[in-house]
Amino acid sequence: MYFDAGLISAPPDDWAAGERGLAALPGREAGFRQSIETALVYADRLGCPRVHVMAGNAIAGAGRKAMRETYLANLAHAARRFADYGLTVMIEPINTRDMPDYFLTEQCAAHDLVAELGAPNIAVQMDFYHAQIMGGDVWTQFLAGRDRIGHIQIAGVPERHEPDTGELNYAWLFQQLNAAGYDGWVGCEYRPRTSTQAGLGWFAPWRVGPRGRSGGVKA
Template sequence: MSRFSANLGFLFSELPELERVAAAAKAGFKAVEMHWPYQVPATQMRDALARSRVAMLGLNTPVGNAAAGDFGLGALPGREEEFQQAVDQALSYGAVIGASAVHCMAGVVSVDAAAQAERMFVANLTAAADKAAQAGMTVLIEPINHRDKPGYFLHRIEQAASIIEKVARANVRIMFDCYHTQIMQGDLTRRLKDYLNLIGHVQIAAVPSRAEPDEGEIDYRYICRILDRLGYDGWIGAEYKPRGRTEDGLGWLSAWTQDRSFSSSLGGAA
């Protein structure tokens, strides 16, 4: 049964991070996820989650030097030590707040460095997965589209599956972001079916706007029904950029849950 989580990197962003947790709970979400919550002390985030009785699903590894163009370090040759430090930071923070997964970001690389970058990413993920396993956590890798992030190393679902096969660790999974995958490849239904056994988390947003999932070229009611029929039992992350105030744009969720032909696949949870 599909369950929806709120990505607090985008949703309720008009509020400070700790207040976003309570806002998500008030809106009916039972789980949240974040991008980079590190500026908030982990104990304060843990307490906010406990007060609101919502689960924290995951967070991203730090990107590196954003001012210099870094968007992750995992596939960058020569940055191995920095990447492992980023992994350690994410796992340490995640352990305090009860996160179940860490998204290990690959980074931007040139086309001519792709082969070396893949070897680097596999080696880095292997070490990261072993650390995460000791903490009881999953490592997620996410293909990101080249329109929003030109040159991002990991950009196709098949590429992610190949890397996971080479890493050969059971706790490394795909974060299947429908928005990114639709832009880069399309054919979402077939890819969800073909790679379901490797998918650790699903995210949704409208294409091409990346706004609420009630517009654009993807029929997310259909996608949710497909996931339900396939037996996907994970969360679906609402990772979109609201058109205005987050609360004003949650009509898609109430509409879906009020649709009897659809609500049976939602498991009664927002």
């Protein structure tokens, strides 16, 4: 496994106004397609292989069935556009504590969508922080969806600080990921307790040195 920034997010539209993506929102297809074109430009120029496409919040008057159909159609469009650039569409379940109205909240729902679409360049972005809040047993959840997981993110639970305290034993999880042959990226998406630099001490045992030792994790 590797620690690095191997992923960017497509524009979620008006974040300050509370929007959290467009992919599952009926009637917002034009805006979604524009966000995909913008993401393509950034991903191509940065050489970033994965783009997180946010589903968006549930909206009044739109049933979940209509939102799911819109989500599937938009994800299929994104997959077709990204395929020409060698990019992968990522979808991420987000917990209902941080985003109470977010459309996609469960790992199993994300895996069902990926399986239904059947596109080779759509995968699940599994954030252990979100997965722990939404049911726990994160290693079993990882194993259940292993073939459809293309990116992992981490944070301490429940405060979303550095992954060195809290409910999850990340040292054990990292060892399990290595033993399982996970060769993807691990993204750090947390709020530092103080400053970013001061909080990076947790990472020292996992840094790969000049000879490639210390945990087998590339910084």
